[in-house]
Amino acid sequence: MHFKTYxxxxxxxxxxxxxxxxxxxxxxxxxxxxxxxxxxxxxxDSVQWTNKDRAGHTATSDTGVWDSGMLATGASFSRTFTQRxxxxxxxxxxxxxxxxVIVE
Ligand SMILES: *[C@@H]1O[C@H](CO)[C@@H](O)[C@H](O)[C@H]1NC(C)=O
Ligand SMILES: *[C@@H]1O[C@H](CO)[C@@H](O)[C@H](O)[C@H]1NC(C)=O
Ligand SMILES: [Cu+2]
Numbered sequence: 001m002h003f004k005t006y007x008x009x010x011x012x013x014x015x016x017x018x019x020x021x022x023x024x025x026x027x028x029x030x031x032x033x034x035x036x037x038x039x040x041x042x043x044x045d046s047v048q049w050t051n052k053d054r055a056g057h058t059a060t061s062d063t064g065v066w067d068s069g070m071l072a073t074g075a076s077f078s079r080t081f082t083q084r085x086x087x088x089x090x091x092x093x094x095x096x097x098x099x100x101v102i103v104e
Pocket of ligand 1: 031
């Protein structure tokens with residue numbers, strides 16, 4: 001094969017690996033709590049919250065980084081984390097519901 005073919009393949013594989021390695025982590029909102037309460041993810045992974053309660057809930061960043069808005073029963077919200085750090089969040093109508101996303 002020509003060098004250009006190898007170069008093309010290398011770029012293609014790199015893109016493929018980058019896409020494949022970004023994971024989606026599921027957090028259930030159940031019984032008025034986030035499960036898991038703390039999730040550790042990698043940069044560019046996304047977290048998807050799904051409300052499995054009868055009551056409406058939100059996943060609202062404590063520091064204003066994101067806000068899911070009200071999630072009805074069965075509704076989901078997903079966010080990709082592109083910055084390292086520790087991101088605490090809560091549920092707006094139920095401030096006792098707390099969680100943390102740690103991006104490392
Ligand atoms: C829901 O949460 C309450 C209070 O934390 C606890 O007593 C109860 O066992 C939980 N129920 C389920 C099904 O997890
Ligand atoms: C995260 O994604 C952005 C945009 O696709 C990319 O430029 C960056 O290199 C990625 N970072 C990591 C650590 O994968
Ligand atoms: Cu709530």
